[in-house]
Amino acid sequence: MANTATAAGPAQGFTYTRPSGLTGGLLGLSTSGGITSAGPAAHPRFFSGLLTQAAPAAAAMLALADVARTRYFQPRPTGFRDPVVTCNGDRLRMESFSACCGVYARLDVLQPALDGEVHERGTTNVDVNGPLREALARVGGADPLHLAVGADELAVTTLDGAVVEKKVPLPDRWLRGFAEVQVITAGFDPRAETAGPDAVRFLRGLPGGRSGVRGTLWAVPAGRSLRVTSRPVPGAVCLPGPDRLRTMLPLLRFARALRVYGPAVHPGSGPVSSVWELELPGMRYVLSLSPEPSRGFSGEGAVLDALATDEAAGDADLLGALLSFEPRVEPDLLAERSGIGLARVKAALTQLGTSGRVGFDTAEAAFFHRELPYDPSRVSALNPRLRSAHALADGGAVRLTGEGVAVVRSNEQDRHVRIDGDQASCTCQWWIDHRGGRGPCKHVLAARLVQRADRGEGRR
Amino acid sequence: MSAWDEVRAGIEAGDAQGVGELVRGLGDDARRAVAKELPAYLRARVAETGRGGLGDRVAQSLLVAGACTIGGAAAAATWLCRSDLRPWGQGRDERAALQVREATRGRPAEWRADVARRVAGRIRPSGDLWDSGLLWHIAAELAREGGFEPPLSDGFVFGWVALGGPPVRLRDDPFLDALLPRLFEADGVGTALTSPGAGVGSPAYWTTELAALAREGRVDRKVLLDGCVSRFLRGGTARELRSFVRLHDALEPTADEAADRTRDHVRLLPAAPPVVAEAALREVVRADEAGRLDAGLFDEAAGALLFRPEKKLLRAALTWLGRTARRRDRVGATLRAVTVLFASDAADLSERAVKLAVRYAAEADDGVREAVRDAASELPSDQRELIAAAFGAVAAPAVPSSPSGPPPFEPRELPAPIGSAAGLTEEFLAALHGEDDRPGIERLLAGLVELAYRDPDGTRGALERAAPDITPWLGHGGQMNSYSPRVWAAFCAQALLSGSRVKVFHPAAAFRRGDAWLRDRPREPLLHRFLVWRMREIAGAVGRVPALLATPTAASGHVDPGELVDRLERLEAAGVRPGAADLAQALLRVPRVVDAGAVTRAGRLSSKEGRAVASWLAAGGLADPAVECESLTLPRADVPLSGTNEPTHQTSVLPTVTVPDGVPRDIARLWGLPESGPWTRIPRSRFWGKTTWWPGSLPSHTEVAAAHLLPYSPEWGDDRWDQGEVLLGLAETDGPTGAATATVLAHGLSSRHTGDRAGATDALLAFCGRGRLPSAELGAAVATLSAQGTVKINRVTQALGAAAEAGAHGAVHTVVAAALPGLLPAPGARPAAGLADLLALGTRTAEATGARGVVAGLAEVAGRGGSGRLAKEAGRLHRTLAPG
Structure with missing residues (x-):
């Protein structure tokens, strides 16, 4: 099964009917293949109308494009990657990862900033190019800006030919990142909120250079603002690699508030992810940071336990059919419509998240529906740790030696796995290095697979 | 002899030219045959010689052979780009590229x-x-020779800047017209412009040359401007954009040219790097002087x-705004704009705005006056009064922004x-x-000692089973010389x-006798040394004692006295004695306040060590040693x-x-500084060991621990x-704090x-x-150390x-006031x-x-006046501190 996968991901082709551009006050974002509520579409058309907050929107799109072309860890130049755009009806969301996969950026353009017509709901890629960047930088003041996401079919066919074809190697880790980031952030709570001027002062005061910060910094609420501290205290959020927030700096002139989300931490906590949300007029610019600059979201392993089971797969299929690009997925409503109860709906949403079919919006503490314009099955098929675990389990390398104890033979060495409910531990190097902070190791996964099979729960 | 044999002989002789001539003379079939042999031959050669071991001449011959014989353009390009065929050294790239050009002359x-x-x-x-110079030269030679349009890839443009230039002067460069527009688009060009390749000499070569060509009309100024x-609008770092700023300035744009681009210049002001923003501001000011900046753009720019x-x-902005407000008839807009500076942290800026x-x-209308009054609440009182006198009453500032009092201390x-x-x-x-x-490591060691005593075989077995790949390197004698405590733990x-x-004789003696005894680690x-001991x-105690006395029961390093007595009872019951270092460390970790119950129970201990602990507990610890800090001028221990x-x-x-009398010998030795006699040299301040362990070794004597840390x-x-x-x-830790604590804290701040500062x-x-x-x-330490x-x-x-x-306003103010004199x-x-920031x-x-x-001296500095920031801040602090 999975062992047919090759090491290098195949290139993903994008075809746009023309380059995105800004001419005569019209910002035309070209779409490539995507999925809409009516099904797959070659060049979906989502929105046309007025962008009422032109300057912040243009600046935020530039920031998003900057993230997409930056490698924060071991920097070197990289090309553009086109953001994923989802039209949820009342809002447009643009999502992108940094080239190192350690920063996830999302721009939510909300209803107050949009005045026009929604043609279709769905998800696609939009073209971003050099001239577009230049044009976006020229937007300012109170200039009105018309926005079209996807072009009118008629207009397209009458245009003579400037088709844009892009072929970019689509790294599987980028794809996996989409699945990981919302499973990780779905458990986050709001930790701090500061008003505009204090947010400006805080963000401008952060150390800028990459060399200046080794080790992990934390931020805790102090008065109306935040302060940087060296260790996790209750209520703190992790601030790993503060220079990764630098795309927020050009947006500060529009900032109304800064909100920060993270998991609960306690003294002695290791580095964790955090979400930094800048509220702009009519929109939100959100950056999620991986626990360390050297760690990409793709390798965090938060989806592995869910991926390794088929428990909620049937429910996930059922829910998937009910979703229709809602801006907020309401579990209660879904439970009612599907008739499977709230607990199973929540499990199924996590399962949907593992293939990137829902994203999580920390500001609203809610999932939103999207369909990545990539093949979602590759998330599980190409997950190296899961693949190795299946290989170990299938190869008979796992011996269950007692209740919750297993010996896994791997690389000609015995690894001792202890499993106690949700907790697990192993004696392998990966476990020693991360102690579960990056998800289970392949030995624990394999032991769980065998344990489950043993109990007759069945597995793929 | 087949064609390939001949070619191979040429390659092995390193005769690139000969190989070129040979392969050009071959027919199609023979060429195909040669092309087929090349990859396997190269693989074999590289396997034989190792990477980079081919030698330049062989590599060049291989390049030429492939360029001439490989059929498809894609395959030929892949061959030419092989990293093991890159020549090394100055000028080799150019020569190899020429050979390739000659070899492909016959191709379409x-x-x-x-x-x-x-x-x-x-x-x-x-x-x-280094690694792509050859590629650029090959592409450039082919393009020059063929006379076709040069490649427009970012890399080629970058290479053109980094490698082009003399001996071909820019005006004679065949690529100039085709590549010029790409100069402003390709990645990496900005940095290459300032550090151009060999032969160019001056970092200003490109900018002066381009400006000269524009003056002559050889290139279009408009394209450059x-x-x-x-390029500025597309963004980048100051380093990437600086050379374009230089070019822009070297072109000396006319007032009309500046005015034509005013909108773009204004849009650069918010987020461009400072060097670009300054240039943009200059242009905006010029457009303004020419009367070509409309009200909307002015508001945006300001x-x-x-x-x-x-x-x-x-x-610079304040100067511009102040000078032109009346002349350009925009007093209202100017005043609205400058109110934002009332909240500035810099006194000179906010005072200038006021x-x-x-x-x-x-000249301000009612709306503007209200806006100024509203913004003025943020100002300090004296400035607020100035505004109030001119604009009417100003509301007092809002509640203070920070919490009052430092956050409560939460022990780990x-x-x-x-x-x-x-x-x-x-x-x-x-x-x-x-x-x-x-x-973590003390907990690990305590666990190891207790488990090894309770269940030696089980513990040994668990360790052996789980660590097959780690145990072999354990236990070399030299490990105790490591500075890393986890290596010590591994040794245990x-x-x-x-x-x-x-x-344990050796480290005990090293601790007790110090410098004199152990010459190799002086x-x-x-x-x-105490830690190592x-x-x-x-x-030495693993498996022989039931417990360690000194394992902390609190994160600070303290040992609960009741727990200490328990441990001693277990040792007495087992009939073993604690180690001398363990006992000394346990005594040092007794809290400053001991509950009576523990004292009573300790009194029942019978062993010699038990009685020592009992009397220590009964005495409630010891009198604190006297710690003094002094600035000394001495010869350095690390002679330059x-x-x-x-x-x-x-x-x-x-x-x-200075240690008081009656302290046990090892503890007195541990506390006392300097080790022998008065200081005669400034000791080396660099020490590679883990000073993080020190405070927890002296948890009841903060100032003593600080004194030991101070030299480092x-x-x-x-x-x-x-x-x-x-x-x-x-x-x-607990205990008195003073100058030593202050000095190490000042160094840390x-x-x-x-991360360290935080x-x-x-x-x-x-x-x-x-x-x-x-x-x-x-405060005093900050001033002294500064x-x-x-x-x-x-x-x-x-x-x-x-x-x-x-929230620590009060303490911080005391520190600042003590540091300022x-x-x-x-x-x-x-x-x-x-x-100025400290003021x-x-x-x-x-x-x-x-x-x-x-504050001593503050009145004098404030009285000196001046328009600089220091004077302004000194004046403001002086007025704030004045009674009244």
């Missing part, structure tokens, strides 16, 4: 253009061109500029002791790959695995290398610890020595790295939260500012960098706490 023009394009596409537009502005953080730009507002007050929690052999195994493996944190585990008895700090002793200009003498703050703390300024963690550990700030807050901060001593050059005021100010924002400059003297912090904290008082 489209084929050559295709190869050039493909090769150019592989050039990375960054870094040095628009190109620069486009708003964007005054929101920027760079003081230089803010000053002055500007007052100057034009009479210790994890539960290790209870099982499996748990011990995991912890042991984790420790070997983890941090050298003291609580090895003692269990091997069953051999560890001798300068190790006392506390470190104790760790070695534990290695001959021929350097470094001074042989140095002034440093050094501690003296000067290193904390520029390097990372876990100073944040050390200071946080110190803040958790001056750390270069944000740790020192946390420690300061922890001291504050426990009411133990020696504030006045800290004069000695080991502490930087700007860093300390930043750290103190963060502490104030966290030693820092305020004499007339004509140069103030320390960041002093501003003094004002802020004084306002937050309502502090009043006199």
Whole structure:
């Protein structure tokens, strides 16, 4: 099964009917293949109308494009990657990862900033190019800006030919990142909120250079603002690699508030992810940071336990059919419509998240529906740790030696796995290095697979 | 002899030219045959010689052979781009490229253009061109020879800038017209322009040359000017954009040209790097002078500029706004814009903004007057009054922004002791790959000792089973020489695995006799030698004692007296004696307050060590040793290398610890500083061991621990020595604090790295939260160390500012007030960098706490006047502190 996968991901082709551009006050974002509520579409058309907050929107799109072309860890130049755009009806969301996969950026353009017509709901890629960047930088003041996401079919066919074809190697880790980031952030709570001027002062005061910060910094609420501290205290959020927030700096002139989300931490906590949300007029610019600059979201392993089971797969299929690009997925409503109860709906949403079919919006503490314009099955098929675990389990390398104890033979060495409910531990190097902070190791996964099979729960 | 044999002979002879001639003369079939042999031949050669071992001449011959024989353009390009065929050394790239050009002369023009394009596409537009110089030269030679349009890839343009230039002058360069527009689009060009390749000489070559060509009309100025502005708009770092700013300035745009691009220039003001924003501001001002800046753009420009953080730009903007408000008839718009600076942290800027507002007050309409009054609440009282006098009553400022009082101190929690052999195994493996944190490793050692006594076989078995790949390197004798405590821990585990008895005489003597006895490790700090002794002793005790006495029961390092008595009872029951180092460490870890129950129970102990502990507990610990700090000028222990200009003498703050009578011998030896006689040299400040362990070894004597840390703390300024963690550990200890604590804290607050400085700030807050901060001593230490050059005021100010924002206004104000007398400059003297910010912090904290008082020398500096920031901030603090 999975062992047919090759090491290098195949290139993903994008075809746009023309380059995105800004001419005569019209910002035309070209779409490539995507999925809409009516099904797959070659060049979906989502929105046309007025962008009422032109300057912040243009600046935020530039920031998003900057993230997409930056490698924060071991920097070197990289090309553009086109953001994923989802039209949820009342809002447009643009999502992108940094080239190192350690920063996830999302721009939510909300209803107050949009005045026009929604043609279709769905998800696609939009073209971003050099001239577009230049044009976006020229937007300012109170200039009105018309926005079209996807072009009118008629207009397209009458245009003579400037088709844009892009072929970019689509790294599987980028794809996996989409699945990981919302499973990780779905458990986050709001930790701090500061008003505009204090947010400006805080963000401008952060150390800028990459060399200046080794080790992990934390931020805790102090008065109306935040302060940087060296260790996790209750209520703190992790601030790993503060220079990764630098795309927020050009947006500060529009900032109304800064909100920060993270998991609960306690003294002695290791580095964790955090979400930094800048509220702009009519929109939100959100950056999620991986626990360390050297760690990409793709390798965090938060989806592995869910991926390794088929428990909620049937429910996930059922829910998937009910979703229709809602801006907020309401579990209660879904439970009612599907008739499977709230607990199973929540499990199924996590399962949907593992293939990137829902994203999580920390500001609203809610999932939103999207369909990545990539093949979602590759998330599980190409997950190296899961693949190795299946290989170990299938190869008979796992011996269950007692209740919750297993010996896994791997690389000609015995690894001792202890499993106690949700907790697990192993004696392998990966476990020693991360102690579960990056998800289970392949030995624990394999032991769980065998344990489950043993109990007759069945597995793929 | 086949064609391939001949070609191979040529390749092996390294005769590229000969190979070229040979292959050009071959027929199609023979060429195909040669092309087929090449990859396998190269693989075999590389396997034989290793990477880079082919030699330039062989590599060149292979390049030529492939270029001439490989059929498809894609395959040929791939061959040419092979990294093992790159020649090494100056000028080789050009020669190899010429050979390739000659070899492909017979190929069709489209084929050559295709190869050039493909090769150019592989050039990375960054870094040095060591590895892609050849590719650029091949692509360039092919394009020059063929006369077709050069490749337009980013890498080729980058290479053109980095490698082009003389001997071909830019005006004669065949690529000029085709590549010029791409100059402003391709990645990496900006940095290449400032550091162009060999032969160009001057970093200004490109800009002066292009400007000259524009003057002559050889290239279109408009292309250059628009190109620069486009490049600015596309963004980048100052480093990438600086050369375009230079080009833009070298073109000397006319007023009309500036005015045509005013909108773009205004749009650059908010977010461009300072060097670009300054250039844009110059152009905007020129357009304004020509009357070509409309009201909308003015508002935008002023708003964007005054929101920027760079003081230089803010000053330039204020000058422009002040000069033109009346002339351009926009007093209202100007005043609305400058109110944003009322909230500035810099006194000179906010005062300039106030002055500007007052100057034009009479011309402002009601709406503007209200806006100014609203913004003025943020101002300090004297400035507020100036505004009130000109614009009408101003509301008092809102409630203070920071919490009052430092955050409460929260001690760390210790994890539960290790209870099982499996748990011990995991912890042991984790420790070997983890941090050298003291609580973790002491917990591990305690678990090891207890489990090894209770269940030696089980524990040994668990360790052996789980660590097959780690055990072999355990237990070499040299490991105790490591500075890493986790290696010591591994040594202790090895003692269990091997069953051999560890001798402790050596480290005990090293601790007790110090320098005189152990010549090979002469300068190790006392506390470190004590640690080594104790760790070695534990290695000898594994499996022989039921428990260690000194394992902490609190994160600070303290041992609960009741628990200590329990442990002694277990040792007495087992009939074994504790180690001398363990006992000394346990005594040092007794809290300063001992409950009566423990004292009573200790009285029932019968062993010699038990009685020692009992009398120590009964006495409630010991009188604190006297700690004094003094600035001494002495010869340096690390004599500077001959021929350097470094001074042989140095002034440093050094501690003296005088131990009272009646203290047990080992403890007295451990406390006392200097080790023997008075200080005669400034000791080396660099020590590679783990000072993070020290505070927890002396948890009831903060000032003594600080005194031991002090000689090593000067290193904390520029390097990372876990100073944040050390200071946080110190803040958790108990006992008097004074000059030594203040001095190490001052060094920590001056750390270069944000994380360390934040740790020192946390420690300061922890001291504050426990009411133990020696504030006045800290201020004095900052001034002293600043004069000695080991502490930087700007860093300390930043750290103190963060502490104030966290609520420690009162303590921070005391620190600042104590530091200022030693820092305020004499007339004509140069103030320390960041002093103005420190004064501003003094004002802020004084306002937050309502502090009043006199700071020696402040009135004098304030009275000197002047328009600089220092004078303004001194004046403001002086007025704030004035009683009334």
